[in-house]
Amino acid sequence: MLIRPKQGILDPQGQTVERALPALGFEGVTDVRIGRLVELEVTDASKLDELCEQLLANTLIEDFEIQIQED
Amino acid sequence: MRIGVVRFPGSCDEVDALDACAMVADSELLWHGRTDLDGVDAVVVPGGFSYGDYLRPGAIARFSPVMKAVADFAAEGGPVLGICNGFQVLCEAGLLPGALLTNSGLRFLCKQVDIVVERPGTPWTADCEAGERLSIPVKHMSGRWHADEATVAELEAEGRIVFRYAPGDNPNGSTADVAGVCSAGGNVVGLMPHPEHAVDALTGSADGLKLFASILNGGDRVGAAG
Numbered sequence: 379m380l381i382r383p384k385q386g387i388l389d390p391q392g393q394t395v396e397r398a399l400p401a402l403g404f405e406g407v408t409d410v411r412i413g414r415l416v417e418l419e420v421t422d423a424s425k426l427d428e429l430c431e432q433l434l435a436n437t438l439i440e441d442f443e444i445q446i447q448e449d
Numbered sequence: 450m451r452i453g454v455v456r457f458p459g460s461c462d463e464v465d466a467l468d469a470c471a472m473v474a475d476s477e478l479l480w481h482g483r484t485d486l487d488g489v490d491a492v493v494v495p496g497g498f499s500y501g502d503y504l505r506p507g508a509i510a511r512f513s514p515v516m517k518a519v520a521d522f523a524a525e526g527g528p529v530l531g532i533c534n535g536f537q538v539l540c541e542a543g544l545l546p547g548a549l550l551t552n553s554g555l556r557f558l559c560k561q562v563d564i565v566v567e568r569p570g571t572p573w574t575a576d577c578e579a580g581e582r583l584s585i586p587v588k589h590m591s592g593r594w595h596a597d598e599a600t601v602a603e604l605e606a607e608g609r610i611v612f613r614y615a616p617g618d619n620p621n622g623s624t625a626d627v628a629g630v631c632s633a634g635g636n637v638v639g640l641m642p643h644p645e646h647a648v649d650a651l652t653g654s655a656d657g658l659k660l661f662a663s664i665l666n667g668g669d670r671v672g673a674a675g
Contacts, residue, residue, distance in 0.1 A: 387595065388622065390555050433512075436505055436541065438548045439595060 379426070380443040381435045382413035413440070450474040450665060453489035455519070455535070457481045457499035457510050462645060466495040466532065469645040473661045481513040491528040491572070491664050492519055494535030496588075496643060506549060506591045507537035516542055528572035528664060529637045533589055536629070536639030545630055545639045546604060547596035552589070553622025559588040561653060563615035564628045564642055568608050571631050573638045575667025576659045583612075583656035585642040587620055592641040594623040594630070601625050607633065612640050 383389045389411050396410040416434055420426065426444050435442040452470040456463045456478050463478060470476035470493060479486060481499075486492060499510035510516065516538070523529050523544050531539035539545045552558060563584055566577040577583070596604070601624060604610050612629035619626045621641070629640025644657030 387550070388553060388593075390551065390553050390622075394555060433508065434504070436508070436548050438597075439550060 379416040379418075379430055379434055380413060380445065381416065381430075381440050382442070383411055384439055384441055387439055450491070451489045452476045452491045452493060452661075452664065453479040453486050454493045454495055455479045455481060455515055456495075457497070457513060457538075459499045459501055460495055460497035460534070462496035462532065462534075462643065465643075466493045466645040469648045469658065469661050472648060472658060473665055479515060481510070481515045484514045484518055486515075486518050486522055492522060492530070493645075494519065494529065494531040494538055495645070496533030496535060499534055499538060502534075502591075505537075505541070506534055507539075507541035510534075510538045511542040520544060523632065523637045526634055526636050528667075530573050530660065531637070531639035532643055532645060533587075533592070533641055536641055537591065539637060539639045544637050545632060546600055546609070547594050547624075547627075547630060549591050549641070550593040550595050551591050552593055552620070557588070557590045558592065558620050559586070560620060561586050562618045562620055562628075562642060564612045564618075564640075565615050566611070567613055568611040568631065568635075570667065571611060571635045571638050571663075572667040573660045573663050574611060575663040577663065582615055583644075583647075583659065584654040585644055585647045585657050586653075587642045588646075589621070589641055592621040592623065594621075594627045594641070596624060601627075604630060609633070609635075611638055612642070 392410040430442045566581045569577045613626045631638045644660040647654040647657030
């Protein structure tokens, strides 16, 4: 699951990283947004949306995206 | 009048909250694992770092057994006060609107601030006047209350913004300077500042005591039978 701050929500962590990059010589980087990656294994992927909505993401402030890798 | 103070693993302000409650009424601790509230007349969800603030502050604590009892109590009109982490827990539980984000300055804050009472008359602000300023400390990392514009407008219209930081005193970048909000019924109130740390002039201010004293005047269970 990729969990990101919603568009329009101030992400001070992302801003701070963005401001630090030019000092290291990385120019032209904008819109740095920092979120969270949750990896997990499930036998049944049908409830992943619910799982994200109820616990892993707070949908008032975060968007989530589910990426499934099957073995 | 008996006030229950919830204790989660990782709570750290429950004893101060208990002492503040004891200044106005009987008080007792409620361990998070219990499924009832021992018949208390009001509940305080205190500050701290419940469950280590893992995932998001309050995200895990909201699933504690005791929170089901708190939600039922709140639904019956029982007065509930969430302080700091307790505010975060109540927002995560959907009992209060909005969410708490990392402070805009990315620093842990510990300072005395002035807040303005916007909504007297809740069970926790019955002793306050509209526009009254209270000097109360904040100490938090994730105190930036956020809600979308439509929600803020709705809360304003319904008088559900209970406290604002005084002009120029917003320490964390919260939307519309909000320091505390309440539920639609007004019985559930949450705020980031710590009234339980401001109950004695010896430690700087006794303004916080007003919130606890209010429960004696406004603590009748709205909507509860009997």
